[in-house]
Amino acid sequence: MKNHLEKLRIDHNWTQQELADRAHVSRQTIISLERGRYNPSIMLAFRLARIFEREIEEIFIYDEEEDYE
Amino acid sequence: MNNSAKWIRKQYRTGWAFLITGGLVAIAGALLPVWISATTFNTRIVTGVGIFLIGVGLSYLIRYRAARREPLTGARMANEANDERSRMLRARAGNRAYWVSTALAYGGLMWVSFAANGSLPHLSEDALWYFLAAVVIIPFGVYAIGLTREEERE
Numbered sequence: 001m002k003n004h005l006e007k008l009r010i011d012h013n014w015t016q017q018e019l020a021d022r023a024h025v026s027r028q029t030i031i032s033l034e035r036g037r038y039n040p041s042i043m044l045a046f047r048l049a050r051i052f053e054r055e056i057e058e059i060f061i062y063d064e065e066e067d068y069e
Numbered sequence: 070m071n072n073s074a075k076w077i078r079k080q081y082r083t084g085w086a087f088l089i090t091g092g093l094v095a096i097a098g099a100l101l102p103v104w105i106s107a108t109t110f111n112t113r114i115v116t117g118v119g120i121f122l123i124g125v126g127l128s129y130l131i132r133y134r135a136a137r138r139e140p141l142t143g144a145r146m147a148n149e150a151n152d153e154r155s156r157m158l159r160a161r162a163g164n165r166a167y168w169v170s171t172a173l174a175y176g177g178l179m180w181v182s183f184a185a186n187g188s189l190p191h192l193s194e195d196a197l198w199y200f201l202a203a204v205v206i207i208p209f210g211v212y213a214i215g216l217t218r219e220e221e222r223e
Contacts, residue, residue: 024072029152
């Protein structure tokens with residue numbers, strides 16, 4: 001799943017570790033999320049949305065075709 | 070109490086539980102030959118298990134100490150331990166190791182069954198020991214390799 005996490009994080013001037021600390025996950029998870037290699041649970045998606053004060057859909061882009069692949 | 074504090078407390082409790090259990094098992098292993106003069110097995114095996122448990126307990130307490138000394142490190146260690154992605158990877162690797170372990174145990178069971186009716190040779194005590202050791206070690210190896218590969222892929 002594509003997302004705007006990296007852009008949002010850079011806009012906030014946070015390192016991956018800082019974002020990981022705020023989201024209570026490991027830095028490796030943030031790296032995987034930013035690369036689009038890992039899809040977060042709904043709880044983590046909400047947590048990230050709260051951190052950036054955005055809606056989930058503004059951060060994560062659902063691709064129906066990718067879902068059915 | 071937040072998740073990080075809960076995790077740190079858990080390290081402390083688990084560490085002491087392992088340490089006390091390990092100490093009791095090690096002492097029991099050392100005293101078994103005194104209590105029972107005709108033990109038919111090497112009681113050092115029991116002492117060894119006790120020492121192993123003491124080691125596990127100490128590792129928990131060292132983690133607890135590091136987490137208490139530096140709160141940020143403690144929070145990161147807790148995040149690492151409770152991280153959903155790491156949990157998923159561990160579960161996947163564990164699932165693979167479980168199936169390998171089941172396959173090995175089933176293979177052993179089949180061998181013993183066929184050996185009983187003469188279709189396969191009987192396993193000697195030494196062969197059985199090595200087989201059981203493999204049943205323990207191979208799934209552990211599968212778990213470790215699986216975890217590394219999943220880490221690289223995800």
